Amino acid sequence: MSHRVRSEGPRIVRKQPKLAEVDLGPTMRAVPTSKSPPPLRLARLDPDSPLSIGWWYAIIGLPVFQFVLFRWYFLLFLWSQFLWRVSRPELKLEATHPDRAGGLGFVGSATLGFWQVLLAQGVLSAAIMARGIFYGDTTFVRYKLEICVLIGVSLLWVVAPLMTFVPLIARAKRAGRDAYGFMSQWYVLEFGHKWLGKRWPSERLLGSSDIQSLADLGNAYQVVKAMHVIPIGKDAVAPLMVCPLIPAAPLALTMLPVDQILSHLLAAVF
Numbered sequence: 001m002s003h004r005v006r007s008e009g010p011r012i013v014r015k016q017p018k019l020a021e022v023d024l025g026p027t028m029r030a031v032p033t034s035k036s037p038p039p040l041r042l043a044r045l046d047p048d049s050p051l052s053i054g055w056w057y058a059i060i061g062l063p064v065f066q067f068v069l070f071r072w073y074f075l076l077f078l079w080s081q082f083l084w085r086v087s088r089p090e091l092k093l094e095a096t097h098p099d100r101a102g103g104l105g106f107v108g109s110a111t112l113g114f115w116q117v118l119l120a121q122g123v124l125s126a127a128i129m130a131r132g133i134f135y136g137d138t139t140f141v142r143y144k145l146e147i148c149v150l151i152g153v154s155l156l157w158v159v160a161p162l163m164t165f166v167p168l169i170a171r172a173k174r175a176g177r178d179a180y181g182f183m184s185q186w187y188v189l190e191f192g193h194k195w196l197g198k199r200w201p202s203e204r205l206l207g208s209s210d211i212q213s214l215a216d217l218g219n220a221y222q223v224v225k226a227m228h229v230i231p232i233g234k235d236a237v238a239p240l241m242v243c244p245l246i247p248a249a250p251l252a253l254t255m256l257p258v259d260q261i262l263s264h265l266l267a268a269v270f
Helices: 002-015 053-086 105-135 140-195 209-225 234-245 249-255 258-269
Strands: 019-022 030-032
Touching: 053 105, 053 140, 105 140, 105 234, 105 249, 140 209, 140 234, 140 249
Parallel strands: none
Antiparallel strands: 019 030
């Protein structure tokens, strides 16, 4: 009987890879392994089972995922090439345009269409962090550097194509500041000579259009001064920064026990 148990021992260990060792003593008990992270590969191909998760991952799941992901990268490449060609001609940009980008603000708003690829990048990073949290000895707080890098790289992917307009906008901003600065200097000199000179003008100050013109000129100069060198505003950058963080947000709940989370939810509801 003991010889039979010893001969079947290796087969028991091979069929149950989660068992670190098999005690062949009187009780024949199995000692489980300690909590350790699984290998990097998601599944092992099993030739004896054609419908295993490994074959599904290798034949269907991974190729479809790679096709969709590289398709988005190709679209981003086409978008970059299109913007580069558009920026080659000498565009006439108005420094006083209300969008603070010389009239190119709509180009920055178009980058919001890439939120799907940023969300997919966030899913990949969240999966790596979840593996380290649930199977390793790490916590969610230790991934703060990786999260910052994720946000920076994701924004760089989307904002980098807009850098082709930087020389045009910078040139328009510099020309606008020179032109409106000279005009403002001339206007304030005339305004001071008329209203602050030694002789009081016959025109009444109350209701004069000169005061309103002075204020409008100051507003126009502030618009020129506040131009964005990159044609994208905060209203477009903020959603792009949030998209990669959405998949990783549930992992923050791992820092609190489940009973404590439920108690806070019940306290908030009731």
